[in-house]
Amino acid sequence: MKRPIIFISNDDGYRAKGFNEIVNCAAKFGDVVAIAPDETQSGKAHAITMYDPLYLTLRREEPHIKVYSCNGTPVDCVKMAYDWLLPELGLTPDLNISGINHGSNAAINVLYSGTMGAAIEASFYGAPSIGLSLDDHDHDADFEATIAFAERIIPAMLAIDKPSEPLCLNINVPIARPEEIKGYRICRQTRGFWKEEFFCRQDPRGRDYFWLTGGFCNHEPEAEDTDEWALENNYIAVVPIKVDLTDYARINMLKGLKL
Amino acid sequence: MKRPIIFISNDDGYRAKGFNEIVNCAAKFGDVVAIAPDETQSGKAHAITMYDPLYLTLRREEPHIKVYSCNGTPVDCVKMAYDWLLPELGLTPDLNISGINHGSNAAINVLYSGTMGAAIEASFYGAPSIGLSLDDHDHDADFEATIAFAERIIPAMLAIDKPSEPLCLNINVPIARPEEIKGYRICRQTRGFWKEEFFCRQDPRGRDYFWLTGGFCNHEPEAEDTDEWALENNYIAVVPIKVDLTDYARINMLKGLKL
Numbered sequence: 001m002k003r004p005i006i007f008i009s010n011d012d013g014y015r016a017k018g019f020n021e022i023v024n025c026a027a028k029f030g031d032v033v034a035i036a037p038d039e040t041q042s043g044k045a046h047a048i049t050m051y052d053p054l055y056l057t058l059r060r061e062e063p064h065i066k067v068y069s070c071n072g073t074p075v076d077c078v079k080m081a082y083d084w085l086l087p088e089l090g091l092t093p094d095l096n097i098s099g100i101n102h103g104s105n106a107a108i109n110v111l112y113s114g115t116m117g118a119a120i121e122a123s124f125y126g127a128p129s130i131g132l133s134l135d136d137h138d139h140d141a142d143f144e145a146t147i148a149f150a151e152r153i154i155p156a157m158l159a160i161d162k163p164s165e166p167l168c169l170n171i172n173v174p175i176a177r178p179e180e181i182k183g184y185r186i187c188r189q190t191r192g193f194w195k196e197e198f199f200c201r202q203d204p205r206g207r208d209y210f211w212l213t214g215g216f217c218n219h220e221p222e223a224e225d226t227d228e229w230a231l232e233n234n235y236i237a238v239v240p241i242k243v244d245l246t247d248y249a250r251i252n253m254l255k256g257l258k259l
Numbered sequence: 260m261k262r263p264i265i266f267i268s269n270d271d272g273y274r275a276k277g278f279n280e281i282v283n284c285a286a287k288f289g290d291v292v293a294i295a296p297d298e299t300q301s302g303k304a305h306a307i308t309m310y311d312p313l314y315l316t317l318r319r320e321e322p323h324i325k326v327y328s329c330n331g332t333p334v335d336c337v338k339m340a341y342d343w344l345l346p347e348l349g350l351t352p353d354l355n356i357s358g359i360n361h362g363s364n365a366a367i368n369v370l371y372s373g374t375m376g377a378a379i380e381a382s383f384y385g386a387p388s389i390g391l392s393l394d395d396h397d398h399d400a401d402f403e404a405t406i407a408f409a410e411r412i413i414p415a416m417l418a419i420d421k422p423s424e425p426l427c428l429n430i431n432v433p434i435a436r437p438e439e440i441k442g443y444r445i446c447r448q449t450r451g452f453w454k455e456e457f458f459c460r461q462d463p464r465g466r467d468y469f470w471l472t473g474g475f476c477n478h479e480p481e482a483e484d485t486d487e488w489a490l491e492n493n494y495i496a497v498v499p500i501k502v503d504l505t506d507y508a509r510i511n512m513l514k515g516l517k518l
Binding site for chain 1: 310312314332367376411447448456468498499500504505517
C-alpha cells in the first residue's frame with residue numbers, strides 16, 4: 001500500500017525539539033516532507049515575505065523523512081512547499097501538521113501564532129491540517145503527552161475523506177504527564193485579549209527602547225466549552241478553525257446605520 | 260465641546276500617501292494621534308515583535324495632529340499606542356483608523372494584511388475600528404473617493420455608542436472617480452485563496468532564490484453579498500470583522516469522530 005504523504009512545518013524553526021519530535025512521530029504513519037523556518041518565527045502570525053528573496057536548504061534526508069528549512073515566515077514555508085517543492089517532488093500531501101509549538105496557541109493566541117498561520121495556510125490546499133502546541137515554552141519541554149495524542153489524531157485524520165472546505169484543528173496540550181491528562185475536548189476559542197505592558201529602558205545612546213510583555217485577559221474564565229477551560233482542567237483542547245472573519249451578527253446592525 | 264480622539268495606524272509606513280491623506284482628513288473631526296511603522300510592513304498580518312526592542316520617533320506635531328513612527332509591525336504600533344503612548348498622553352481614543360492602504364484587503368487578504376492586523380488589534384481596546392483600503396497599489400494612487408467615504412464613515416462611527424464587543428470594519432474602495440462609485444454595500448468576506456507561483460532565479464553565488472508572486476482564486480465570483488463582488492461592480496465594500504476563528508459548524512462533526 002502507498003504510504004500517505006505528511007507535510008510538516010512550524011514556527012520555532014527546524015532545530016526545535018517539538019518539531020523534530022513530531023517529524024519522527026509522523027514518519028511512522030507516512031512519508032514526511034517538512035519545511036520549517038531557518039530561525040524562530042514566533043508571533044509571525046500569517047505574515048508573508050513580499051520584499052526579500054527566499055532560500056530553501058535541505059537539512060535532513062533519510063528513509064521516509066525529508067526536512068528543509070527556509071529563511072521566510074511559517075506561511076512562506078507552506079507556500080514554498082505547495083507551490084514549489086511538493087510539485088517538484090511529484091507529491092500531494094494527505095495531511096498537514098504544524099508544530100509541535102513550544103507554548104500554547106489557545107484563545108486569541110491563534111491570531112498571533114506562526115504555528116497556526118502555517119496550519120491554516122496549509123489547510124487551504126485541500127488536505128486536513130492540524131496545529132499542535134504544548135502549553136510550555138521551555139526549549140527542552142516534555143512532549144510525551146503531545147506525541148501520545150498525535151499518535152491518535154494522525155491516523156484519525158488520515159482516515160477521513162478529503163474535506164470539501166478547508167479543515168484545520170488547533171490542538172493545545174496542557175503541561176502534564178500522559179497519565180494525568182483527562183482526555184480531549186472539542187472546544188471553541190475563548191474570548192479575551194492580550195493586555196501588554198512595555199518594559200522601557202534607555203539604550204547606551206540615551207534613547208528609550210521598549211520590549212513587549214504582557215498577560216492574557218480571559219473574558220470568560222468559567223465557560224466550560226472553551227479551549228482555555230479545557231487546558232486549565234487538564235484536557236487537551238481541540239478547536240476547529242475557519243478563516244471567515246465576517247461578523248455576521250453585525251451585518252444587519254450595519255445595514256440599519258445611516259452612512 | 261471636547262474634540263474626539265482618533266488613533267491612526269497603517270502598514271505602508273508613516274511616509275505613505277494614503278496614511279497622510281487619512282491623517283489630514285481625520286483631523287477635521289478630532290485630535291489625531293498616529294503611530295505608523297518606520298518602513299513598509301505590507302503582508303505582516305497580525306505579527307508582533309518578540310525578540311527585538313522597539314523605538315518610537317515623533318515625526319509630525321501640529322494643531323490636532325501628532326504622528327509617531329515605530330520600528331515594529333502594525334500590531335506593535337497599536338500595542339505601543341494603547342499600552343504606552345496614549346496613557347502617557349492621558350488620552351483615550353473614540354475611534355481607530357488603519358490605512359488608507361495602497362491595495363485591496365478584501366476577501367482572504369484580510370488574513371495577510373498588516374493594515375487589517377492593526378485595525379483588528381485596535382478594536383480590542385474598546386473603540387470602533389475601521390480599516391480603509393483602496394484597490395490600487397500605486398504609491399501615488401488617487402484617494403479622492405476613499406476620502407469622500409471617510410468623511411461619511413468617520414462621523415457615523417463617532418456617533419454610535421461604544422460597542423460592548425470589539426467592532427471592526429474592513430472597508431475596501433474600488434479604483435474609480437468619486438462620481439463613478441455606485442455606493443457602498445455591507446458584505447461578507449469572499450471565499451477563496453491565493454495560489455502562488457515562485458519566481459526562481461540563481462543568485463551570483465549560484466544558489467536558487469525565490470520570490471513570492473501569485474493570484475487570488477475567487478471561489479464564488481457570482482455571490483453578490485461578497486466584498487469581491489462589490490469591488491468588481493464599483494461599490495465600496497464594508498465587511499464587519501470578528502476574530503473568533505472557531506468553525507462552529509464542524510464542532511459536532513468532530514464530536515462524532517473517534518480519536
